Amino acid sequence: MDLDLSESERAFQAEAREWLAANVPAEPLPSMDTEEGWALHQEWEAKLTQARWSVVSWPKEYHGREASLVEWVIFEEEYYRAGAPGRVSQNGIFLLAPIIFDHGTKEQQDRFLPTMASGERIWAQCWSEPEAGSDLASLKSTARRDDERGGWVLNGQKTWSSRATYAHWGFGLFRSSPEEQRHRGLTYFLFPLDADGVTVRPIAQLDGEAGFAEVFFEDVFVPDADVLGGVGDGWSVAMSTAGNERGLSLRSPGRFCAAADRLVDLYREAPDPRLGDDVVDAWLKAQAYRLYTWGTVTRLANGGDMGAAGSVNKVFWSELDIALHETALDLRGAEAEVGSRWLDGYTFALSGPIYAGTNEIQRNIVAERILGLPREVRG
Amino acid sequence: MRFELSTDQKDFAASLESLLSSADTAGAARSWADGDHEPGLALWSRLAQQGATELADEDTVVELCVAFEAIGRHAVPGPWVESAAVLPLALGRDLSGTIATVAAPPNVPYALDADVASEVFVVVGDQLHTATVGERLESVDRTRHLFAVTPGEPVSTAELRGALGLGVLATSAQLLGAGERVLADSVTYVKQRKQFGREIGSYQAIKHQLADVRIALDFARPLLYGAALTTEARDVSAAKVACSDAAYLASRTGLQVHGAIGYTAEFDLSIWLTKIRALVGAWGTPQFHRAALLTELVG
Numbered sequence: 276m277d278l279d280l281s282e283s284e285r286a287f288q289a290e291a292r293e294w295l296a297a298n299v300p301a302e303p304l305p306s307m308d309t310e311e312g313w314a315l316h317q318e319w320e321a322k323l324t325q326a327r328w329s330v331v332s333w334p335k336e337y338h339g340r341e342a343s344l345v346e347w348v349i350f351e352e353e354y355y356r357a358g359a360p361g362r363v364s365q366n367g368i369f370l371l372a373p374i375i376f377d378h379g380t381k382e383q384q385d386r387f388l389p390t391m392a393s394g395e396r397i398w399a400q401c402w403s404e405p406e407a408g409s410d411l412a413s414l415k416s417t418a419r420r421d422d423e424r425g426g427w428v429l430n431g432q433k434t435w436s437s438r439a440t441y442a443h444w445g446f447g448l449f450r451s452s453p454e455e456q457r458h459r460g461l462t463y464f465l466f467p468l469d470a471d472g473v474t475v476r477p478i479a480q481l482d483g484e485a486g487f488a489e490v491f492f493e494d495v496f497v498p499d500a501d502v503l504g505g506v507g508d509g510w511s512v513a514m515s516t517a518g519n520e521r522g523l524s525l526r527s528p529g530r531f532c533a534a535a536d537r538l539v540d541l542y543r544e545a546p547d548p549r550l551g552d553d554v555v556d557a558w559l560k561a562q563a564y565r566l567y568t569w570g571t572v573t574r575l576a577n578g579g580d581m582g583a584a585g586s587v588n589k590v591f592w593s594e595l596d597i598a599l600h601e602t603a604l605d606l607r608g609a610e611a612e613v614g615s616r617w618l619d620g621y622t623f624a625l626s627g628p629i630y631a632g633t634n635e636i637q638r639n640i641v642a643e644r645i646l647g648l649p650r651e652v653r654g
Numbered sequence: 655m656r657f658e659l660s661t662d663q664k665d666f667a668a669s670l671e672s673l674l675s676s677a678d679t680a681g682a683a684r685s686w687a688d689g690d691h692e693p694g695l696a697l698w699s700r701l702a703q704q705g706a707t708e709l710a711d712e713d714t715v716v717e718l719c720v721a722f723e724a725i726g727r728h729a730v731p732g733p734w735v736e737s738a739a740v741l742p743l744a745l746g747r748d749l750s751g752t753i754a755t756v757a758a759p760p761n762v763p764y765a766l767d768a769d770v771a772s773e774v775f776v777v778v779g780d781q782l783h784t785a786t787v788g789e790r791l792e793s794v795d796r797t798r799h800l801f802a803v804t805p806g807e808p809v810s811t812a813e814l815r816g817a818l819g820l821g822v823l824a825t826s827a828q829l830l831g832a833g834e835r836v837l838a839d840s841v842t843y844v845k846q847r848k849q850f851g852r853e854i855g856s857y858q859a860i861k862h863q864l865a866d867v868r869i870a871l872d873f874a875r876p877l878l879y880g881a882a883l884t885t886e887a888r889d890v891s892a893a894k895v896a897c898s899d900a901a902y903l904a905s906r907t908g909l910q911v912h913g914a915i916g917y918t919a920e921f922d923l924s925i926w927l928t929k930i931r932a933l934v935g936a937w938g939t940p941q942f943h944r945a946a947l948l949t950e951l952v953g
Contacts, residue, residue, distance in 0.1 A: 543953075555951070559896060560873065566876030567873055567876045590869055635858070641869065642862070646841050646861075648864070649855055649856040
């Protein structure tokens with residue numbers, strides 16, 4: 276058991292640190308959910324791509340460096356330590372790409388991955404529907420077969436689609452066999468958000484910015500070439516990333532460690548002993564998350580899989596993120612309501628226990644799949 | 655980078671687990687509480703044969719934590735922290751074959767199980783002293799017999815600060831093991847106990863509480879083993895805070911999901927519930943270690 280980096284890992288770390296120090300914008304970029312901020316974030320992605328830092332763990336032919344899992348975590352730590360911008364491409368590179376790697380055809384990989392890596396084409400996730408949130412398998416949007424044109428016709432409505440306001444393409448599940456129920460008969464589709472029949476309606480989030488949107492589908496044609504995985508296999512295709520060995524679905528610990536270090540700095544500048552315990556708890560939980568991730572990385576590198584551990588993870592980091600930012604706001608006292616990086620971070624953190632499967636759903640998964648408790652009786 | 659127990663360390667854990675799960679450790683704990691030390695001392699010898707008393711060394715802190723997790727999981731009675739973690743390093747000599755104990759006020763005000771120890775010490779300032787044993791006090795954990803001590807002559811000390819840190823880590827590991835045990839027993843219980851016609855473990859009110867215990871223990875463990883690798887003061891404090899909080903959550907939740915049967919002395923769960931409460935306060939309370947960590951962080 277050790278926490279030592281190899282010589283080549285240390286060299287990788289030094290290279291990343293040096294590049295980031297020289298290239299990270301001195302001032303934080305405007306929010307990516309504004310027109311101006313969106314463009315600047317895309318520019319930043321292009322810069323990352325030129326230096327091959329946008330998708331370090333990917334194959335070289337798709338702008339990657341074929342970095343190991345350990346190197347990926349190192350890069351993420353350095354990235355957040357350097358205060359680099361949020362990743363406007365994250366839905367694509369972290370959520371969709373692992374599925375394209377595992378289930379996409381070579382043609383799809385060649386067609387979609389390079390522009391995803393470079394940030395030229397930004398992807399939005401079209402998952403939830405007005406009546407299908409936690410119970411995603413009850414989704415009602417349909418895909419009707421069109422043999423003549425060799426494809427499918429999509430109808431229905433998706434909502435809470437992050438980045439959909441400005442994104443170029445979307446990915447989502449549609450019911451391709453109306454006679455089949457729940458997890459069966461769903462198919463995974465990729466589609467341009469400017470296709471005929473697609474209407475995107477931005478929704479202002481808690482902070483007033485249009486970080487997500489509703490997406491309406493009226494007879495939207497999608498060719499067979501843009502079906503991801505097998506027809507009717509959408510559910511298992513969508514769920515397969517949980518154990519993705521590239522670890523791209525891991526939540527980077529770098530983000531929380533960097534924020535915890537800034538929290539300690541904030542306390543040092545204006546100490547309030549009443550909040551000392553909260554600062555300590557945020558710091559030590561960020562460390563716990565970092566070490567836990569190293570444990571996961573070791574397990575994955577030895578051929579293990581994530582199993583349901585992703586659910587343990589998700590509850591922990593989402594609650595940590597809120598606690599950390601709450602503590603920062605508490606330290607800022609009456610100034611806390613005035614716009615700041617901490618306030619932005621806090622508002623964003625509030626969504627953590629809701630998106631990517633609510634924490635209630637995650638606790639059910641932990642209880643049923645890890646502790647082996649009986650499944651709940653369902654309605 | 656390999657943040658996982660090695661094969662040898664896993665084998666060591668498995669051998670301890672096999673030894674302790676086939677022994678009546680709860681029975682030994684109850685006998686110990688009643689003043690009959692024989693079954694507990696028999697366990698002591700068997701664990702010593704496995705090497706559990708020879709791990710107080712900078713190179714084997716991970717193994718030490720593995721051993722103390724097992725000791726916690728099985729509620730093995732006796733002054734293990736004092737004899738097998740703190741004193742060998744503090745005195746700079748092998749104590750195998752003897753049982754010794756130590757107090758280190760204010761965090762460790764009494765000497766645990768001084769009545770079975772052939773040597774008793776007390777830390778005064780930065781110095782270890784011999785000690786004479788005074789009155790006995792009752793712990794919430796009936797297996798912990800606490801004794802007031804009076805300092806005697808100073809004794810030559812090898813590595814006191816590191817030794818006390820090992821005591822904190824060993825206690826943290828014991829808490830983690832005890833927390834795991836309470837969770838495992840609680841899961842077993844809620845799968846079998848039925849109310850309103852269903853296993854109570856099928857209700858979300860129960861599931862979510864136990865899931866939170868699983869999560870807390872899963873994130874305390876890496877802090878324990880991370881601290882075992884660095885042995886830095888701030889990491890040791892972080893481990894004690896996280897293991898105390900996680901084990902205490904396990905104990906509160908475990909009691910709640912068991913209902914009234916969990917509140918009885920007769921049911922074995924009580925051994926771990928009372929032990930966790932005692933260990934949360936032992937070798938530095940969570941508050942003490944939070945304050946120490948804050949000082950380390952803000953300088």
